[in-house]
Amino acid sequence: MITQQENALLTNTDADSPMGEMIRSHWIPFLCEHELPAADAPPQRIKLLGEDLIVFRDSNGKLGMIDEFCPHRAASLFYGRNEENGIRCIYHGWKFDVNGSCVDMPSEPASSTIRECMKIKSYPVREFAGLAWVYMGSETPAPELPRFEWMEYPASHRHMSRWQQDCNFLQALEGEVDEAHVAFLHRRLDNPQVPKESLFGSYFQEGQAPRWKILETDFGLACGARRHVKNDQPFFWRVDLFLMPFYTMIAPSDDQNSRVWRVWIPRDNESLWSICVTYRKDGPPDAAELGLWKDGVVAHRSVIPGTTTPVENKSNDYLLDRNVQREVSFTGIHGVRGQDAVVTESCGPIVDRSREHLASSDTSIVAMRNLMLRAAREVVNGVLPRTSAGGDIYKVQSYSGLHEDPTDFDHVPGVLETIGIQTRTEKQAS
Ligand code: FES
Ligand SMILES: [Fe+2]
Known part of the structure; x- marks a missing residue:
């Protein structure tokens, strides 16, 4: 017999839950080969383990996964512009690369240093065996990909x-x-x-x-x-x-x-x-x-x-x-x-x-x-x-x-x- 507490432990995969942490310790496949975006193509929304994320491929062909919401004032980056090596938020133009670094902040004066310390949540992504995989865990470096x-x-x-x-x-x-x-x-x-x-x-x-x-x-x-x-x-x-x-x-x-x-x-x-x-x-x-x-x-x-x-x-x-x-x-x-x-x-x-x-x-x-x-x-x-x-x-x-x-x-x-x-x-x- 499963208790209600055990049921919650089994089924809750949010970021702060034990099951969520256990699953996040593994690589997670999330897109098939025919769904993968081309370089500079519009970003795609994807929700994984309760997190709203976007996937995009930069001008160099690198696939990235970042938080859907801009760290400035939370506009959705799904509506953003996939420009030269980064997604630009359409609200005030902040731009983020596949590693989550803020690479441009045109709405701030040139003397501002806020850009250097600004990051958006990002996860490592790999393409392997026709699938895109993301690692949402805390191990550094990320573990090996699974081989089936x-x-x-x-x-x-x-x-x-x-x-x-x-x-x-x-x-x-x-x-x-x-x-x-x-x-x-x-x-x-x-x-x-x-x-x-x-x-x-x-x-x-x-x-x-x-x-x-x-x-x-x-x-x-x-x-x-x-x-x-x-x-x-x-x-x-x-x-x-x-x-x-x-x-x-x-x-x-x-x-x-x-x-x-x-x-x-x-x-x-x-x-x-x-x-x-x-x-x-x-x-x-x-x-x-x-x-x-x-x-x-x-x-x-x-x-x-x-x-x-x-x-x-x-x-x-x-x-x-x-x-x-x-x-x-x-x-x-x-x-x-x-x-x-x-x-x-x-x-x-x-x-x-x-x-x-x-x-x-x-x-x-x-x-x-x-x-x-x-x-x-x-x-x-x-x-x-x-x-x-x-x-x-x-x-x-x-x-x-x-x-x-x-x-x-x-x-x-x-x-x-x-x-x-x-x-x-x-x-x-x-
Ligand atoms: S909300 Fe994205 S740049 Fe302002
Ligand atoms: Fe069945």
């Missing part, structure tokens, strides 16, 4: 997208490691001709109540769900990964070469940014697979062009079609991610976890909450998660497979090596 498996493959093997979701980041993360919901929320009623291991396949219906085995690892959690299915190898395992502080890698379905990586970044306490990268290990996706990704059928969401607002959203009841709900799908809502969003948004922007009634199907969620609570409490004592150092700690992959006997996935030879797990603690077996 998908970053080893050429850009032609992947597709990435970003969208806004209107709920606390932890709600969405909980939906990611919730294997039990797949049999219901994503069920198809029209008997599609798909492989049994696919998300719409028969294994999820044959084993609607999975048995869990959770491992705590140096990167976070490996959440194994075992279904007893009708097969000569009757134990179907899916091992989803939660990587601190906000990443997930969900088990592959019928195609082991097709993979998904997602990140759930607090925008503020009641909304988030999701970035999804889908990729193939064996080459570029074909047109059919790319179409599924781009059209928000699986893994991604389609957004209203020019925005980060999903087409299926709360304001239009996610375009729920009751006829489709009767005959085609359990929800009547288009797209796997849209279906996830309905349930994680409809319980309110910050769900009151003290009112829940958890069951055995929620084993991975309890493990995730405990890990996040512990990390938030440790940061108060100056202890950061190992993941905050970045680097190769993230070089792992999720797993799915059929096994002959009921042995837990981590005791089957080769499985931990396939995932890439180095160190682990057995947390729970239910």
Whole structure:
């Protein structure tokens, strides 16, 4: 049972909160390659962890992130002019570079020295693996960037997208490691001709109540769900990964070469940014697979062009079609991610976890909450998660497979090596 105090500790990511500090100790991805501004292009607004910020690229091609509001009298620099190597405020002309230094103050006499000591809040930014990353933490120098498996493959093997979701980041993360919901929320009623291991396949219906085995690892959690299915190898395992502080890698379905990586970044306490990268290990996706990704059928969401607002959203009841709900799908809502969003948004922007009634199907969620609570409490004592150092700690992959006997996935030879797990603690077996 989570108390209201624990719920606040889990969900508050403001600058002065333990969870906010824990997340800020990691590099944070915030824009995809197709969204990056050109040199001297207009600045872009972005909110991260409750902070209003702007992103711009200077004349030398350097990307910067600074406070949206001018330190003079707080006019928004979103309306500013991206001039020669800096953003100029349109109110009195103060100009700031990507490092936050005030480089011009034309409204003051030449004898004034106020400019030299004037700074605007700025954060270090990097471009890496097709994403823009920001470090909002206090370590100097900033840690290494994280290195994930998908970053080893050429850009032609992947597709990435970003969208806004209107709920606390932890709600969405909980939906990611919730294997039990797949049999219901994503069920198809029209008997599609798909492989049994696919998300719409028969294994999820044959084993609607999975048995869990959770491992705590140096990167976070490996959440194994075992279904007893009708097969000569009757134990179907899916091992989803939660990587601190906000990443997930969900088990592959019928195609082991097709993979998904997602990140759930607090925008503020009641909304988030999701970035999804889908990729193939064996080459570029074909047109059919790319179409599924781009059209928000699986893994991604389609957004209203020019925005980060999903087409299926709360304001239009996610375009729920009751006829489709009767005959085609359990929800009547288009797209796997849209279906996830309905349930994680409809319980309110910050769900009151003290009112829940958890069951055995929620084993991975309890493990995730405990890990996040512990990390938030440790940061108060100056202890950061190992993941905050970045680097190769993230070089792992999720797993799915059929096994002959009921042995837990981590005791089957080769499985931990396939995932890439180095160190682990057995947390729970239910
Ligand atoms: S408010 Fe920006 S220069 Fe005055
Ligand atoms: Fe889902």
